[in-house]
Amino acid sequence: MSETVIGIPQSFADAKINAERYADMYARSINEPDAFWADEAKRLDWYKEPTKISDVSFAKDDLHIRWFEDGELNVSYNCIDRHLPERAGKVALIWEGDNPAFHHSITYAQLHNHVCRFANELKKIGVKKGDRVTLYMPMIPEAAYAMLACTRIGAVHSVVFGGFSPDALAGRINDCQSEFVVTADQGVRGNKGVPLKANVDKALEQAPDVKAVLCIRHTGAQVPWVEGRDFWHHDLALEVDAKCEPEPMKAEDPLFILYTSGSTGKPKGVLHTTGGYLVWASMTHEYTFDHREDDVFWCTADVGWVTGHTYIVYGPLANGATSLMYEGVPTWPGPDRCWRIVAKHKVTTIYTAPTAIRALMREGDEPVSKHDRSSLRLLGSVGEPINPEAWRWYHEVVGDKRCPIVDTWWQTETGGHLITPLPGAHELKPGSASFPMFGVQPALVDTEGNLLPDEGAQEGNLVLLGSWPGQMRTVYGDHQRFVETYFSTYENMYFTGDGARRDADGYWWITGRVDDVLNVSGHRLGTAEIESALVAHELVAEAAVVGYPHDLKGQGIYCYVTLVAGLEPTEETEKTLKAHVRQEIGPVATPDVIQFSPGLPKTRSGKIMRRILRKIAEGEYDKLGDISTLADPGVVEDLIEGHKIST
Ligand code: 6R9
Secondary structure, eight states, rough: OOOOOOOOOOOGOOOOOHHHHHHHHHHHHHHHHHHHHHHHHHOOOOOBBSOOOOEOOGGGGGGGESTTTOOEEHHHHHHHGGGHHHHHHHHEEEEEETTTTOOOEHHHHHHHHHHHHHHHHHTTTTTTTTOOEEEOOOOSSSHHHHHHHHHHOOEEEEEOOTOOOOHHHHHHHHTTTOEEEEEEEEEEETTTEOOOOHHHHHHHOOOOOEEEEEEEOSSOOOOOOTTTTEEEHHHHHHSOSSSOOOOEETTTTTTEEEEESSSSSSEEEEEEHHHHHHHHHHHHHHHTTTTTTTTTTEEOOOOOOOHHHHIIHHHHHHOOOOEEOOOOOOTSSTTTHHHHHHHTOSSSSSEEEEHHHHHHHHSHHHHHSSSSSOOOEEEEEEOOOOOOHHHHHIIIISTTTTTEEEEEBOOOSSSSSBBOOOOTOBBOTTTTOOBBOOOOOOOEEOOTTOOOOHHHSSSEEEEEEEETTTSSEEEOOOHHHHHHHHSSSSSEEEEEEEEEOOOSSOOOOEESSSSSEEEETTTTEEHHHHHHHHHHHHHHEEEEEEEEEETTEEEEEEEEEEEOOOOOOOOOOOHOOOOOHHHTTOGGGSSSOOOOOOOOOOTTOBBBBBHHHHHHTTTTTGGGGHHHHHHHTTHHHHHHHOOSSOO
């Protein structure tokens, strides 16, 4: 059977980047990188234009990554002020509430007013340049105001996903010694309230250094209140004026911290800096989505994830675009909600995750086809490999075969897209992330770290050979961890943690994580985090967590648990442990399956053999490989007997 290849539609014949231009620009970005990036930096307004373009070493003992080092700029100025002469009345943000009756638009002039006021409120509660401010927010415009207000005064934001538990929030507040929290009384998703302020109060029992909490009244719910520490946004707004000069920042000054899961230990505070990140956000938003002035761009991610940072807030606003922010869930009040939004706001570009596409696909074609989608011109996918079935449905049903799909591969660590098709430059192969973005040098290595030939079909672990401006600069407060996590597996290369193959035509296909990181509904979770939550429970002696294929979520969470001696598992125990993990980390981490087992497969030196646990969870009993090195091979039979999912 010949492989499906989908050509470039006529509507993209005049795209900003066509095949020839891509080839020229890519070659220049690799052969004359400093000249290429000096030009791309011109997309931003600088107080001081950079003359030192890059200074990078991936060597383990001298790791440093600096871009545009002597340049000075301000992010909020670039996302707002500089657009005012031409776009003051243009819509910057369209907000669509959870309740479809609630929606409004914010122009660039209004955004300027909101952000300046917000910045002055932050100053008023004591925030200074360089301070870390934790944002625990629902999907409301104030989330964007708060982010931009931090950048305006040079504070460093750390957005914590509103679905995380008080414990997880406290851990993130303490890790970056953040003394300020911005939140709302409640969030709303699918007509249900999310008790954000109450969660903050619980978190602060374990985060005593927080001095002030700025709270937005969103639903009007009653919330706990600590006089002197807590401030209402609407009260402070009355006390401050709407003039706030942006603070000139050095290109390498910290911009934000975003926590993400790795294969070991606690989540890491990924640090991005000012100049390089914004160049990358702006450039990738423009080229990948072939951005045009009258686009209505809808990225469905939450601002608590990197996709929301780069493609709801910074990329689109840096480019003077109209960005849609949706508060709710894809299927409330009905299965057609997304398509209703597309028709209502004449969305031109949707950028969403395969897990959402699969969930919507289940609802059938009718909810889609009954709405006018003629405004759509481009579709995007992010977060996990997209299965060909979902790809085709997205292309044929949602996009009426007219709209190309950009399957964008990247990570929290990379700031923005690294491998993606450009809609006017590349023919598409369903499931392939296609080609590297400008300046990106992907390569494959075998498990010993040998580079595989850069021609012909190859498969291996995905590494990146050089830096790009949007790359993370360090793990906040733990540079050694940055070195060890990304630059120690293979010498002089950034290791992505993903496996990939490149086909004979040079198309890249991401095959998924090769480390102990799970991708559950597009959310990154470390197996170690879930294990440590489980063993923290008094009933649990030992736990091992692996992923298994899940129709909707991509991967599900499969936990093997050994209870403390003498306890017999009951349904109640299972429920208790699921609720416990949910409470410790958040609903996204709720185990799908808990299998109780008296023992786990271990080597004689006591190392749990996850390879075997993964195969059992997948139901692939005949592919367990060599089990002779196990201390007690009999454990395996018990585990197979207890396997919980029908295959
Ligand atoms: C942006 C984001 C990163 C991990 C990454 C990979 C997976 C993301 C993908 C994809 C296949 C794509 N991933 N996009 N896999 N195709 N288009 O998702 O960041 O939350 O840090 O996750 O997600 O495994 O390593 P993050």
